[in-house]
Amino acid sequence: MVRLYTEDLNIGYGDRSIVKDLSVVIPDRQVTAIIGSNGCGKSTLLKAVTRIIPHQSGAIMLDGMSIAKENTKLLAKKMAILPQTPESASGLTVGELVSYGRYPYQKGMGRLTPKDIEVIDWALEATGTIAFKHRSVDALSGGQRQRVWIAMALAQETEIIFLDEPTTYLDMAHQLEVLELLKKLNTEQGRTIVMVLHDLNQAARFADYIIALKDGEIVKAGTNEEVIRRDVLKQVFNIDAEIGRDPRTDKPMCITYNLIKGESVEHEKGHSAADLGATRTERMQQQQQQSAG
Amino acid sequence: MIHPAVIRKYRIAVGLLIALILVTVVAGMGMGYSKLSYGRLIPTLLGHGTFKEEFVLYSVRLPRIVITLLSGMALAVSGSILQGITRNDLADPGIVGINSGAGVAIAVFFLFLPLDPGTFVYLLPAVAFAGAFVTAGLIYAFSASRHSGLQPVKLVLTGVGFSMALSGVMIVLISSAERSKVDFISRWLAGNIWGTDWPFIWAIVPWLAILIPFTLYKANRLNLLGLSEPTAVGVGVAIRSERIVLLVVAVALAAAAVSVTGGIAFIGLMAPHIAKAIVGPRHQLSVPVALLIGGWFLLLADTIGRQVVDPDGIPAGVMVALIGAPYFMYLLLKRS
Numbered sequence: 001m002v003r004l005y006t007e008d009l010n011i012g013y014g015d016r017s018i019v020k021d022l023s024v025v026i027p028d029r030q031v032t033a034i035i036g037s038n039g040c041g042k043s044t045l046l047k048a049v050t051r052i053i054p055h056q057s058g059a060i061m062l063d064g065m066s067i068a069k070e071n072t073k074l075l076a077k078k079m080a081i082l083p084q085t086p087e088s089a090s091g092l093t094v095g096e097l098v099s100y101g102r103y104p105y106q107k108g109m110g111r112l113t114p115k116d117i118e119v120i121d122w123a124l125e126a127t128g129t130i131a132f133k134h135r136s137v138d139a140l141s142g143g144q145r146q147r148v149w150i151a152m153a154l155a156q157e158t159e160i161i162f163l164d165e166p167t168t169y170l171d172m173a174h175q176l177e178v179l180e181l182l183k184k185l186n187t188e189q190g191r192t193i194v195m196v197l198h199d200l201n202q203a204a205r206f207a208d209y210i211i212a213l214k215d216g217e218i219v220k221a222g223t224n225e226e227v228i229r230r231d232v233l234k235q236v237f238n239i240d241a242e243i244g245r246d247p248r249t250d251k252p253m254c255i256t257y258n259l260i261k262g263e264s265v266e267h268e269k270g271h272s273a274a275d276l277g278a279t280r281t282e283r284m285q286q287q288q289q290q291s292a293g
Numbered sequence: 294m295i296h297p298a299v300i301r302k303y304r305i306a307v308g309l310l311i312a313l314i315l316v317t318v319v320a321g322m323g324m325g326y327s328k329l330s331y332g333r334l335i336p337t338l339l340g341h342g343t344f345k346e347e348f349v350l351y352s353v354r355l356p357r358i359v360i361t362l363l364s365g366m367a368l369a370v371s372g373s374i375l376q377g378i379t380r381n382d383l384a385d386p387g388i389v390g391i392n393s394g395a396g397v398a399i400a401v402f403f404l405f406l407p408l409d410p411g412t413f414v415y416l417l418p419a420v421a422f423a424g425a426f427v428t429a430g431l432i433y434a435f436s437a438s439r440h441s442g443l444q445p446v447k448l449v450l451t452g453v454g455f456s457m458a459l460s461g462v463m464i465v466l467i468s469s470a471e472r473s474k475v476d477f478i479s480r481w482l483a484g485n486i487w488g489t490d491w492p493f494i495w496a497i498v499p500w501l502a503i504l505i506p507f508t509l510y511k512a513n514r515l516n517l518l519g520l521s522e523p524t525a526v527g528v529g530v531a532i533r534s535e536r537i538v539l540l541v542v543a544v545a546l547a548a549a550a551v552s553v554t555g556g557i558a559f560i561g562l563m564a565p566h567i568a569k570a571i572v573g574p575r576h577q578l579s580v581p582v583a584l585l586i587g588g589w590f591l592l593l594a595d596t597i598g599r600q601v602v603d604p605d606g607i608p609a610g611v612m613v614a615l616i617g618a619p620y621f622m623y624l625l626l627k628r629s
Contacts, residue, residue: 052523076529083523090519091574100517104529110513134296
């Protein structure tokens, strides 16, 4: 059964087009990773699908309804988002922050029902953060904080969870911890996980389905065997990759890689080095304006 | 999910503030230009006072106490909302042009409409209210875009710009005016509680009676608007419409207060801030505490201000600023 897909999706800021005519199906009850180089539109795609930014044309369909037309609170019962590096929680305790995830189920003043409290405790338990329940979120380490934000998304009790680079700023052990937690949520509870990942090998190891983007268009979408391949990576990242097998998980992995030398790539590189910094800032400003609404 | 210790703090804070308000009310009833001894308060309240005692208590002191208390509360709740939707601890009703907008409207009305002073006193709150609303509307129009709705940072910047421009307008307006009129306007700007009569109270009570419970009802949205936008959208807050509704509520509350008290700054800044320091950032708890702090604080400022200089006293706005300005500096220093 397909619950979530996009159709000829166009996303952009002003005249700048970021994602072009993108049609993709997100497989249900699987872990999907979106990969691609900086500025390829992967975060933008995630933001549009989770209605944080509007799309220009095309459609994002969830359960047969366009998300642009759906009630936002109703959507919050179906999908949760962990934005990229959520900022400080302004003095909230862990329990308080996670309780905010119950908003879509609350009526009136937002008093917590016994059911709410049960779900919050479960979310804290599942993410291993119950011990910090009454501590201030700001006082936690990066890895603990990330798990608390995941707990807040879990408290929403949604079948789909989106994460934008959930491992950024974490050390290797904490990265693995977060990804294993997500995998567990997928295998044990059948939740659909969609995340933007930077690390190819993490994507290969934890995702069932990978969408590789370049310049706002899909280069390849498929299983990790289909996507983590020399020719695909060459197209997506301009790298010449040596693909092997992870000796422990038997998943494909990129063992080593070189930049592809040549005139066209040099041109590309020059373009990205000079242009990317500016466009990224510009884009972030525009994103702020966009999402301010 | 709320720690029992926080709930306890909340209960203590609320109890203490109510006690402080009662003490200040009683103290204020016995203080003033005309003598009404504390021993005569209870008999007068029970209806056994002389005509003079009853007049002083019911027509002079009590209206002033009630209006001051209510205005302080309205400003504090307004400040709580504005700090929530702009995600800026330094926001207060002044930044959406309430004080300056109402001030210009009062000045224009007072200087250019040849009306009989007796009747138009009752029109002034309406004029101030309209002025505040028009200004807030203009600031909103300049800081919102059709594409992405209200932008908090732009709102703060536009608001500050407007306040400055309108202050300039005020100077131009009053520099050419007669002395007696300038006196009234400058006292209004200084926050001299002047709407001290029962009709003024009946005029602002409905606003508070509706908008304060409404704000508490919206407390959980305010909590979420204080987090990042993607987070608020993710849990299903319709941020565009919630922001507009809450902004209108904040403007209405502050405009109601300012229309009877004149320009009073800092209450809307300090009260929410102190409340959050005591009970934490959740608005379900911080708004009621801020409300009590704001009411008590303005009442205290006015009660003291009335005593210190004969015969008119120091305007409450000046008293508040005397305490508020250092607090503001402290906040700025702490942030940097």
